[in-house]
Amino acid sequence: MATSTIAMRETRAAVWKVALPVFLAGVFLVYVVGMAQTAPIHNAAHDTRHSLSFPCH
Secondary structure, three states: OHHHHHHHHHHHHHHHHHHHHHHHHHHHHHHHHOOOOOHHHHHHHHHHHHHOOOOOO
């Protein structure tokens, strides 16, 4: 029983080590790049933001 609990904690830690950077990269792309005033950078994220129902104007 204890071995199973330890293995589960290690698995969750491994998932978080991957999930957190991916989540932060997604937030960066959706909010920071989408709100950029430079037209080419803004337009690169524009359609994705609207398809996900995030306003950008």
